[in-house]
Amino acid sequence: MTRHFLRDDDLSPLEQKEILDLAEQVKADRWGRKPLAGPQTVAVIFDKSSTRTRVSFAVGIADLGGSPLIISTANSQLGGKETASDTARVLERQVAAIVWRTYGQEGLIEMAHGTQVPVINALSDEFHPCQLLADLLTIREHKGELKGLIVAFLGDGADNMVHSYLLAGATAGMHVRIACPADYLPLADVVADAEKIATTTGGSISILTDAAEAVTGADVVVTDTWVSMGKEDEKAARVASLSAYKVDAAMMALAKPDAIFLHCLPADRGYEVEADVIDGTQSVIWDEAENRLHAQKALMVWLLEQAA
Incomplete structure (x- = not known):
C-alpha cells in the first residue's frame, strides 16, 4: 500500500520508532541498503531555495542506489499551467517517489491524492x-x-x-x-x-x-x-x-x-x-544537520517497503 509522509502524525508511535531504529541502522552501515538500485529515479522538487534539504536528499537517494532528479518549479509547468495532481500522474510513471519542498500544504495533499508513488513533504509553510x-x-x-x-x-x-x-x-x-x-x-x-x-x-x-x-x-x-x-x-x-x-x-x-x-x-x-x-x-x-541524511534515507526505505 502506498504511504505518504505529508505531516508528522502520518506515522503512528510504533511507525515513528521503526523509522528511527532504521535510521540508526543505515547510519551505521551507510551503503548497506539499495532499494533504489537500477538506478531508480526520485523526483526532488523545489519551490524554495535550499541547502540541507537539497544536499541530504540528493546524497541519500544516491546512497540508496538511485538517481535524484532535481526539479525547480521556476523551470517546470508545476504551479503554472499544470496542477499538482496532473504533475503527479506524469511523474508516477517514471519515478519511484516524489519529494517536494513547497509553500502551502494543500499542494502536497493534492499531489499525494493524484499518485501511486510515495510523496514526501520536504518542507511546507505548515510542517517540516x-x-x-x-x-x-x-x-x-x-x-x-x-x-x-x-x-x-x-x-x-x-x-x-x-x-x-x-x-x-x-x-x-x-x-x-x-x-x-x-x-x-x-x-x-x-x-x-x-x-x-x-x-x-x-x-x-x-x-x-x-x-x-x-x-x-x-x-x-x-x-x-x-x-x-x-x-x-x-x-x-x-x-x-x-x-x-x-x-x-x-x-x-x-x-x-x-x-x-x-x-x-x-x-x-x-x-x-x-x-x-x-x-x-x-x-x-x-x-x-547530518542526521537529515540518515533519517530521510530511513524514511525512503520504509515508504518504499510499504509500497512493495
Whole structure:
C-alpha cells in the first residue's frame, strides 16, 4: 500500500520508532541498503531555495542506489499551467517517489491524492516533518529514550517547526513546551491534534508565553529563525516581538545541566540565538544537520517497503 509522509502524525508511535531504529541502522552501515538500485529515479522538487534539504536528499537517494532528479518549479509547468495532481500522474510513471519542498500544504495533499508513488513533504509553510525525524534521531543519540523528555521551543509559535514538534514530540511521548508571544501562536487545530496524540503516548503539550517557564528543567532547547523565507519585510516587527525568546547562555542555564541545543539552520546569530550557545558545548546542531541524511534515507526505505 502506498504511504505518504505529508505531516508528522502520518506515522503512528510504533511507525515513528521503526523509522528511527532504521535510521540508526543505515547510519551505521551507510551503503548497506539499495532499494533504489537500477538506478531508480526520485523526483526532488523545489519551490524554495535550499541547502540541507537539497544536499541530504540528493546524497541519500544516491546512497540508496538511485538517481535524484532535481526539479525547480521556476523551470517546470508545476504551479503554472499544470496542477499538482496532473504533475503527479506524469511523474508516477517514471519515478519511484516524489519529494517536494513547497509553500502551502494543500499542494502536497493534492499531489499525494493524484499518485501511486510515495510523496514526501520536504518542507511546507505548515510542517517540516523530515527535519523532525532528524531532530528526534539526534535527541535519541544524545539522550537515549525519547519518551518523557522535556523539549522547549522558543520563538515564533506559528512556525512550521513548532507544528512539527507538537505532532512528532507528542507521537514520541515527549513533553513539548512552546514559548511564544500571544500573537504568534501555533495553529489551534494542530495543537488539538497533538494533545489528542499525547493522551495516548503519555506526552503533554504546553503553550506558554514565558520563555523562562518553558526552558526551566528542559532536556532539549530548540529555536528557529524569526524571519522565514517570504517574511523578510516583517523583520523589524518580528525582532521586536520575539526578542524576549532569544536563546542565550542565561536561558540555557535554566535548562538541565546536560540539556542539548538544536536549531534546524540557517541561523541568524545574535537574533534567535547567541553565538556562544550555537557554538557551545551543549549545541548538537552539526549532528542534527547530518542526521537529515540518515533519517530521510530511513524514511525512503520504509515508504518504499510499504509500497512493495
